[in-house]
Amino acid sequence: GAVVSQHPSRVICKSGTSVKIECRSLDFQATTMFWYRQFPKQSLMLMATSNEGSKATYEQGVEKDKFLINHASLTLSTLTVTSAHPEDSSFYICSATGLDGSSGNTIYFGEGSWLTVV
């Protein structure tokens, strides 16, 4: 099946700095990518949907200036947490879907990234 790779898997940053998480589709063209945040023992909370070449659509309550999402190519989307604070510490997961025959209309998930802000 199609593969989505997320990097880094774990990152620790200092409060007030910015950190970037990458999400790559390795063998299909990801025209749409989704970014989620997940707290322990809770469900995935959709943060935003990004279509290649367009501005991301953010869910209600998600600060677009704090969580910058870029989807400049068909294989890469990035989430940048700006001016990170300890409350931003969480597990972030990306997922992707594309029109390539190998992926069809299926959504594939990355491995996730643990962010710890100290």
Next chain:
Amino acid sequence: AQTVTQSQPEMSVQEAETVTLSCTYDTSESDYYLFWYKQPPSRQMILVIRQEAYKQQNATENRFSVNFQKAAKSFSLKISDSQLGDAAMYFCAYRRMEYGNKLVFGAGTILRVKS
């Protein structure tokens, strides 16, 4: 807006036994997809099974099967011959059929498997 409800926060099953996880959803659409995802401690989301709403036949994948009741908007997951490796968080999810639409997740059910 579509909603997905999983009413069982936690479930336990004895190894080799059968367990059923419940899921109900609300939608006004007639065509859509339903999914069950497994999230083990590694946090990787693994697709367990998928059902297209227009298909009357219940989906089956080895030991995993669903009971899809479209009129009742119910989509339960049955795990037969439970194994220790089945222990995980299970999420029920809904997705509209049009391309590019997001997944709507339920709150999840933690499944514990006893040896």
